[in-house]
Amino acid sequence: MRWVHSLRRLLLRARAACARGARSPVAPHLALGRRGEELAAEHLRAAGYQLVARNFKLDVGRDRRGAPVQAELDLVACEGPTLCFVEVKTRASDWFAAPEANVDLRKQRQLARAARAYRRLFGLAGAPSRYDVVSVVLPPPDADGRQPPPRVELLRGFFTDDKFRTPRRPF
Numbered sequence: 554m555r556w557v558h559s560l561r562r563l564l565l566r567a568r569a570a571c572a573r574g575a576r577s578p579v580a581p582h583l584a585l586g587r588r589g590e591e592l593a594a595e596h597l598r599a600a601g602y603q604l605v606a607r608n609f610k611l612d613v614g615r616d617r618r619g620a621p622v623q624a625e626l627d628l629v630a631c632e633g634p635t636l637c638f639v640e641v642k643t644r645a646s647d648w649f650a651a652p653e654a655n656v657d658l659r660k661q662r663q664l665a666r667a668a669r670a671y672r673r674l675f676g677l678a679g680a681p682s683r684y685d686v687v688s689v690v691l692p693p694p695d696a697d698g699r700q701p702p703p704r705v706e707l708l709r710g711f712f713t714d715d716k717f718r719t720p721r722r723p724f
Contacts, residue, residue, distance in 0.1 A: 586643050596687065597628065602631065607627070611624060613670045614666070626667050626671060637685050639684075643689040644689070645691055646692060647690050665684070684712050685707060685709050685710065687708070689704070690703065
């Protein structure tokens, strides 16, 4: 009977922890990112893209220790016959650097790996594709409390797969 009481206490603690977690607000940087992705999706629709997936997570292999590696594609869209893998970068300001500056070589390699896995998963290996970046700047309210409009910029063909292919050596 003693284990029943301890089990009940454990369940009550778990419920309380879940209830606290449900009421906790989202971290500001995550809320900023979500808002940026929503604006980017609206911008792409207005530009004639057809959205296929948002925040698509997939396994892309294993790391050196054997642990599974998971990657995320922010937006997958089609512009005509071209499959577009879109990375969204959102910042509150571009004072220091433009948001797209954070799509460095490491991030490009990650996106290319995820895109290859996506195409393989859905049998689209031969389909034309490209990598786009949407740069979103959501400035904070000014001194009068007015919210300036967000700046959304689409950068088509930001990088290509060619830089990640190893050159074949003749034997």
